[in-house]
Amino acid sequence: xxxxxxxxxxxxxxxxxxxxxxxxxxxxxxxxxxxxxxxxxxxxxxxxxxxxxxxxxxxxxxxxxxxxxxxxxxxxxxxxxxxxxxxxxxxxxxxxxxxxxxxxxxxxxxxxxxxxxxxxxxxxxxxxxxxxxxxxxxxxxxxxxxxxxxxxxxxxxxxxxxxxxxxxxxxxxxxxxxxxxxxxxxxxxxxxxxxxxxxxxxxxxxxxxxxxxxxxxxxxxxxxxxxxxxxxxxxxxxxxxxxxxxxxxxxxxxxxxxxxxxxxxxxxxxxxxxxxxxxxxxxxxxxxxxxxxxxxxxxxxxxxxxxxxxxxxxxxxxxxxxxxxxxxxxxxxxxxxxxxxxxxxxxxxxxxxxxxxxxxxxxxxxxxxxxxxxxxxxxxxxxxxxxxxxxxxxxxxxxxxxxxxxxxxxxxxxxxxxxxxxxxxxxxxxxxxxxxxxxxxxxxxxxxxxxxxxxxxxxxxxxxxxxxxxxxxxxxxxxxxxxxxxxxxxxxxxxxxxxxxxxxxxxxxx
Amino acid sequence: xxxxxxxxxxxxxxxxxxxxxxxxxxxxxxxxxxxxxxxxxxxxxxxxxxxxxxxxxxxxxxxxxxxxxxxxxxxxxxxxxxxxxxxxxxxxxxxxxxxxxxxxxxxxx
Numbered sequence: 001x002x003x004x005x006x007x008x009x010x011x012x013x014x015x016x017x018x019x020x021x022x023x024x025x026x027x028x029x030x031x032x033x034x035x036x037x038x039x040x041x042x043x044x045x046x047x048x049x050x051x052x053x054x055x056x057x058x059x060x061x062x063x064x065x066x067x068x069x070x071x072x073x074x075x076x077x078x079x080x081x082x083x084x085x086x087x088x089x090x091x092x093x094x095x096x097x098x099x100x101x102x103x104x105x106x107x108x109x110x111x112x113x114x115x116x117x118x119x120x121x122x123x124x125x126x127x128x129x130x131x132x133x134x135x136x137x138x139x140x141x142x143x144x145x146x147x148x149x150x151x152x153x154x155x156x157x158x159x160x161x162x163x164x165x166x167x168x169x170x171x172x173x174x175x176x177x178x179x180x181x182x183x184x185x186x187x188x189x190x191x192x193x194x195x196x197x198x199x200x201x202x203x204x205x206x207x208x209x210x211x212x213x214x215x216x217x218x219x220x221x222x223x224x225x226x227x228x229x230x231x232x233x234x235x236x237x238x239x240x241x242x243x244x245x246x247x248x249x250x251x252x253x254x255x256x257x258x259x260x261x262x263x264x265x266x267x268x269x270x271x272x273x274x275x276x277x278x279x280x281x282x283x284x285x286x287x288x289x290x291x292x293x294x295x296x297x298x299x300x301x302x303x304x305x306x307x308x309x310x311x312x313x314x315x316x317x318x319x320x321x322x323x324x325x326x327x328x329x330x331x332x333x334x335x336x337x338x339x340x341x342x343x344x345x346x347x348x349x350x351x352x353x354x355x356x357x358x359x360x361x362x363x364x365x366x367x368x369x370x371x372x373x374x375x376x377x378x379x380x381x382x383x384x385x386x387x388x389x390x391x392x393x394x395x396x397x398x399x400x401x402x403x404x405x406x407x408x409x410x411x412x413x414x415x416x417x418x419x420x421x422x423x424x425x426x427x428x429x430x431x432x433x434x435x436x437x438x439x440x441x442x443x444x445x446x447x448x449x450x451x452x453x454x455x456x457x458x459x460x461x462x463x464x465x466x467x468x469x470x471x472x473x474x475x476x477x478x479x480x481x482x483x484x485x486x487x488x489x490x491x492x493x494x495x496x497x498x499x500x501x502x503x504x505x506x507x508x509x510x
Numbered sequence: 511x512x513x514x515x516x517x518x519x520x521x522x523x524x525x526x527x528x529x530x531x532x533x534x535x536x537x538x539x540x541x542x543x544x545x546x547x548x549x550x551x552x553x554x555x556x557x558x559x560x561x562x563x564x565x566x567x568x569x570x571x572x573x574x575x576x577x578x579x580x581x582x583x584x585x586x587x588x589x590x591x592x593x594x595x596x597x598x599x600x601x602x603x604x605x606x607x608x609x610x611x612x613x614x615x616x617x618x619x
Binding site: 129133136143147150151155156158159160162163166167169170173174176177178180181186 | 538542555557582586590596597601603604607608
């Protein structure tokens, strides 16, 4: 039994504990510990990715308690794929945070590591109640991170975020309790096996529990109508935190994919295909609402937050079509949208820092320092999120549309995805021209009289560029090496459609 | 006993839902607390209600209580306790930052 699978959970936990003991003044030591932990997590994730790439499913019984009784960690293709994405994202978000965010308050580094502890645990666990626990860990860390640095609007957004997530946790527990009460197990593989044999009078309870779970995961993923917490929260928090939070919506997406392919999959008897009727319409509606938000935003960060909502919509369109091709397309689109929106959040902060009092308001402001560099990055990122060729966003959407050709909802999918792409492009073009081509006359006068040049941040810092361009180049690499990635996501989707492999791997290991 | 417990959970949930939809942070915190009480009782009851039966191995026992929900509910209590503490502090902070205890930070016109 390989202990490697526990490392993505243990490394951030231990790093968090060690970080608690380092004094606050010793910021360079804290940064060093954090970055070592992040690099180790990436190395472990890549190692796991290589191991499960052969098609094996690794399991680890915690405390050596055999499967249905103890808690298991399970690493299959899906889990390690998202682990790798998280580790990559965290490194670049952290690099940006070392500019000045991590000094804005205490315990930033600890919370950052604990956030990763919760995320990695949620991806690896094979037990439904344990999933709840890891959700709580990542949420508690995210409450702290979201509030980090303080400020009126941040407090208000945090309060809403915390209250809605606490309500969500309660619903999660009701669902878990109901499932345990009927089926008598919480191990996901065991649940998948036993759910088909639930007596007819209890099927309705199992279905209710499944739908309650769906509402919780949809809340985490910001699926319509449960997305209202996202725009304010993501726009108000600090940039590196917002960048890291782009993976938080994917936790919901991951959980939906896991639970409804494994437990409520095609082998679930009376409760099979539970959410199929709901997912696609809700996803299309989220996409529409997200794009309307993108068009109507008055601030750049709010606009990017709505882009996240729209991207969640697109992702769930892929999962909602529910074929191997579409899920493979969704799993290719997932890292693309995570990296691109994270890079946009960081870029928005870099731009806001250079615009003085106008900050990220979409209005004519001062001339931005180093406009060619930032404008160039913005152009590429805008093309990425709008899904223009030749970048990864285009490839993802192309595969998604190809997979929808034979689906009954084909006209809806085609229409909504294509029109939303067009509208995103229009919105991004408008934003770009406002930010980079249009300057307020008052500011130009100031500039020509050499009184003020630009805000305090005029010089580009290497860390700033490394983090933004790093995330951007990840998207470019996804474009160049699209074929091996698609082969992998295709295999991942096939593994999801064959839940027996997961069940056997978990239940036969003792 | 089953009917009584079910009624109790229902009433607690009802109060929790009502209070958490109010517009003052204090009632919202109370509402969330009621909801967590309700769910803890619900989790506990999902192991079925047994009286006078041990949850751990005992040679003289003929019937057992399900120990797993007891472990689950213990975890859930700890977590909801921590979360309640956090949300109370956050409510106080928002009262200080926003100047009032309305959930949106502004009084109704």
